[in-house]
Amino acid sequence: QAKQQGRSQHQFYSPEINAQLQERLVLENELRGALERNEIIVYYQPIIDLYTGQITAVEALVRWQHPTRGLVSPAKFIPIAEANGSIVEIGEWVLRTACLQNRAWQLAGLPPIRMSVNLSARQFEQSNLVELVSQIMQESGLHPSYLELEVTESSLMTDVQRSVNILKQLQELGVWLALDDFGTGYSSLNYLKRFPVNMLKIDRSFVQDVVSNPDSAAVTNAIIALAKSLQLKITAEGIETQQQLNYLQKRGCHEGQGYYFGIPAPANKIRELMQEKEAIAV
Numbered sequence: 001q002a003k004q005q006g007r008s009q010h011q012f013y014s015p016e017i018n019a020q021l022q023e024r025l026v027l028e029n030e031l032r033g034a035l036e037r038n039e040i041i042v043y044y045q046p047i048i049d050l051y052t053g054q055i056t057a058v059e060a061l062v063r064w065q066h067p068t069r070g071l072v073s074p075a076k077f078i079p080i081a082e083a084n085g086s087i088v089e090i091g092e093w094v095l096r097t098a099c100l101q102n103r104a105w106q107l108a109g110l111p112p113i114r115m116s117v118n119l120s121a122r123q124f125e126q127s128n129l130v131e132l133v134s135q136i137m138q139e140s141g142l143h144p145s146y147l148e149l150e151v152t153e154s155s156l157m158t159d160v161q162r163s164v165n166i167l168k169q170l171q172e173l174g175v176w177l178a179l180d181d182f183g184t185g186y187s188s189l190n191y192l193k194r195f196p197v198n199m200l201k202i203d204r205s206f207v208q209d210v211v212s213n214p215d216s217a218a219v220t221n222a223i224i225a226l227a228k229s230l231q232l233k234i235t236a237e238g239i240e241t242q243q244q245l246n247y248l249q250k251r252g253c254h255e256g257q258g259y260y261f262g263i264p265a266p267a268n269k270i271r272e273l274m275q276e277k278e279a280i281a282v
């Protein structure tokens with residue numbers, strides 16, 4: 001019977017793909033109202049100055065605390081939220097929460113750090129983005145120089161002229177701008193020159209095997225050289241080993257993020273980390 005049905009209705013789908021679609025639909029349904037039910041939470045991952053070992057920033061990374069599935073990773077639900085548009089609301093909430101958190105740390109007397117927040121393409125398309133960021137700065141009392149916004153090249157490419165304008169306005173507010181997952185997107189040097197950003201984040205896929213794979217090493221070296229000549233700061237994501245750290249340090253990469261320094265964790269864990277007297281050994 002299953003075979004018959006398979007032939008008549010699902011002949012273009014393998015059972016696995018069908019199951020994946022089902023799962024996605026279920027997740028999409030469950031995601032509705034997740035914000036209101038307080039199931040969306042933010043973890044923070046430290047970003048370290050590779051020369052001093054000090055925490056200079058944290059990246060806000062969203063999680064879905066699902067009532068039965070446990071912690072759902074953004075890789076699972078961000079694409080769904082992107083597709084149905086709910087990322088706009090979720091992203092705004094993450095931005096506000098992260099800014100309030102950073103301000104709270106400062107008010108508690110912790111050394112000031114940047115808060116880095118991912119912006120999805122859908123958020124970048126919103127006509128009120130600059131207003132929203134400015135409003136959240138006022139609301140939270142966070143000085144814009146302690147906020148960094150991460151965008152990917154691909155989200156800037158739909159309308160380059162508009163993107164340049166938006167980035168300029170954001171820079172005028174005084175926030176930092178980073179190109180995330182750098183090296184995996186279009187990477188047109190011509191556009192890179194036009195985008196007013198402060199930072200490049202080398203994608204984890206290159207850092208992962210930078211020590212063992214000459215191609216990854218070549219791309220990493222090229223990105224670092226490019227950043228230097230454009231006077232951009234550079235962060236490496238996904239540092240897991242001492243060897244990777246040494247490699248990047250030697251080549252003048254400014255900052256790093258990865259399991260070697262710390263996994264994404266709830267705010268109270270990050271606070272403890274920041275309160276430790278000793279800098280992380282680098």
Ligand code: C2E
Nearest residue numbers: 061062073074075094118119120238239240257258259264
């Ligand atoms: P991303 O912005 O490139 O963030 C870095 C990702 O790499 C995070 O995954 C982080 O946990 C992971 N990572 C960092 N260091 C290591 C390491 O040493 N080893 C390994 N294996 N992984 C490491 P996460 O938290 O699962 O987030 C995945 C992606 O989801 C993010 O990639 C970002 O694109 C997206 N995302 C996360 N939070 C948000 C958000 O609030 N808004 C939007 N629009 N996207 C978000």
Ligand code: MG
Nearest residue numbers: 059118150180
């Ligand atoms: Mg990011």
Ligand code: MG
Nearest residue numbers: 180181201237
């Ligand atoms: Mg990244």
Ligand code: MG
Nearest residue numbers: 181203204237
């Ligand atoms: Mg990445």
